[in-house]
Structure formats: structure tokens, C-alpha cells
Amino acid sequence: MATRLVQINMKARDDSALGRFWAEALGWGVDSEAPGVTNLEPVGFSYPDPVAVCIDIIARPEPKTVKNRVHVDLATTSTAHQTELVARLKALGATPADVGQGEVPWTVLADPEGNEFCVLEPRPIYRDTGPIAAVVVDCADPREMARFWGEAMDWTVHEVTDGHASLRSAQGVGPYLEFVRTPDTKSVWNRVHLDVRPYPGDDMAAEAARLRALGATDPDFDRSAIHWTVLADPEGNEFCLLTPR
Known part of the structure; x- marks a missing residue:
């Protein structure tokens, strides 16, 4: 059994508006799954496919209060492309951010x-990842995160150091999943998180048990309204185990 990263989940006060921004930013299509839920994926994409990690935007009233522990890095092909993309994103509504990057x-x-x-x-x-180069997770121990996620998913571990670890689909397509060591500690429920999915025919309960044996834990919250499983990785980052597909 194994899972694979299929999408990232973002909370938003206005899922439709944020969906339009990211669709324009990435050149992707927009689909509304239900009121308060906006899905983004490449045009013509057949979900799920490792060539892309999709974006699910969920309406929530809570405001953003701290720097996200999960973010995306966008790829560019040249210095001119980087300059052009930054200008286009600002025109769409993006603003400069200072996270201490210097x-x-x-x-x-x-x-x-x-x-x-x-x-x-x-x-x-x-150069071949598509518009999203990497999904990046802040962490205290990249080696432990690579250990957990490398066993949780069937993705290939590419690099592991004290400061950085990276994984990518075993098919060698799509964006990377990267873990970067940071001094910040997790203090609130993550506003952006990972969604993983088992393969067709896998047993969801057995997969959840396997992930717990690897070090996943069960966050404390009301689960009565959901049909998927919410877990947390060894550093407390929540993630969703979706139904096999």
C-alpha cells in the first residue's frame, strides 16, 4: 500500500476569488465542486496524475494570522520570464512579502x-515540473520528514540533508515536495496542507493504520461531518487521507 500527493488544500475567506487568482497565475482551469469549494487543475488534466499537484480551495471564515508552513514555489525559465511573471502576478493582485528572506x-x-x-x-x-516547481513545507527536521513522507508515499526521495529534503513522483514528473529547516514552530492549524490519496482498491482504514505506525497522529477536532481521514505528520502538520481513487 502507498499514497501519493494529489493536491494541496488552501483555506480562504473567498474561495472563488482566490481560485480565480491562482487559475490566472498558473494558467489552469477552475471548477466549483460545491458552494465554498473551488478546484484548480491544468486544462485537459485527468485527475489524479503525478504530472500536477492540484489545488483545492475551501471557504473558511477564520483570518490568516501567521506565516504559512506550507507554500508553493513557481518555476521560471529565464531571468526575463521571472521578471515578467512577477509583474503579471502583481497585476493580478499579489503583493511583496517579507518573511525574513533578505x-x-x-x-x-x-x-x-x-x-x-x-x-x-x-x-x-x-525545467520540467510545470508552473509549480515545488510544494514546500517548513520543518524542524528535514531528515525525519523525508523518512516519514518517503515511507508514507511511493514518491522517490531525491535529497536529504540537515537543512533540506526533497521528494518527487517515482515517474519523474510534476513538482517536488520539499522540506526546509526553519526556526519557526507550528502554533496554529495549518491554513495550507497536503492531501494524499491511496490507489484504487486499497483499504483506507488499513492505510490510515499504516501511516499511524509510521508516526502520524490524530488531531483533536470534530470529525462528524467528513468522510475522509485527517492525520498529522511527525511535526504536527495536518494532512488529509482521501478515499482511494
Whole structure:
């Protein structure tokens, strides 16, 4: 059994408006699954497919209060492309963000609801990822996160150091999942989180038990209104185990 990363989940006060921003930013299509739920995926995409990690935006009234522990890095193909993309994103409603990055070659922005993201300078490693180069998770121990997520999913671990770890689909397509060591500690429920899904025919309860044996825990909240399983990784980052598909 195994899971794979299929989407990231964002909370938003206005899911439709934030969905329009990210659809324009990525060149993706928009689909409303239900009131208060906006889905984004590449045009012509057949979900799920490792060539892309989709975005699910869920309406929630709570305001953003702290820097997100999960964000996306956008890929560029040249310095001119980076400059052009930053300008286009600002025209769509993005604003400069200071997360203590100092002088760096990438640009840190925030979307219209304040979610931080990076527009990277051109890097060869991301030349074939699509518009999202990586989904990045802040953490205290990249080695432990690579251990957990490398066993939780069937993705391939590419790099593990004390400061950084990265994984990518075993098919060698789509964005990377990266863990970056930061001094910040988790203090609130993550406003952006990972959604993973088992394969067709897998047993969801057995998969949840396997993830718990690897170190996942059960956050304390009311589960009566959901049909999927919410767990937390060894550093307390919530993630959703969706039904097999």
C-alpha cells in the first residue's frame, strides 16, 4: 500500500476569488465542486496524475494570522520570464512579502489572501515540473520528514540533508515536495496542507493504520461531518487521507 500527493488544500475567506487568482497565475482551469469549494487543475488534466499537484480551495471564515508552513514555489525559465511573471502576478493582485528572506535571487509574494509563495529564479532542476516547481513545507527536521513522507508515499526521495529534503513522483514528473529547516514552530492549524490519496482498491482504514505506525497522529477536532481521514505528520502538520481513487 502507498499514497501519493494529489493536491494541496488552501483555506480562504473567498474561495472563488482566490481560485480565480491562482487559475490566472498558473494558467489552469477552475471548477466549483460545491458552494465554498473551488478546484484548480491544468486544462485537459485527468485527475489524479503525478504530472500536477492540484489545488483545492475551501471557504473558511477564520483570518490568516501567521506565516504559512506550507507554500508553493513557481518555476521560471529565464531571468526575463521571472521578471515578467512577477509583474503579471502583481497585476493580478499579489503583493511583496517579507518573511525574513533578505537578499535572495527569488521573489517572495503573497496572494490576495496573504498566502506566501515564491517566484524562483530559473533553475535547471525545475525545467520540467510545470508552473509549480515545488510544494514546500517548513520543518524542524528535514531528515525525519523525508523518512516519514518517503515511507508514507511511493514518491522517490531525491535529497536529504540537515537543512533540506526533497521528494518527487517515482515517474519523474510534476513538482517536488520539499522540506526546509526553519526556526519557526507550528502554533496554529495549518491554513495550507497536503492531501494524499491511496490507489484504487486499497483499504483506507488499513492505510490510515499504516501511516499511524509510521508516526502520524490524530488531531483533536470534530470529525462528524467528513468522510475522509485527517492525520498529522511527525511535526504536527495536518494532512488529509482521501478515499482511494
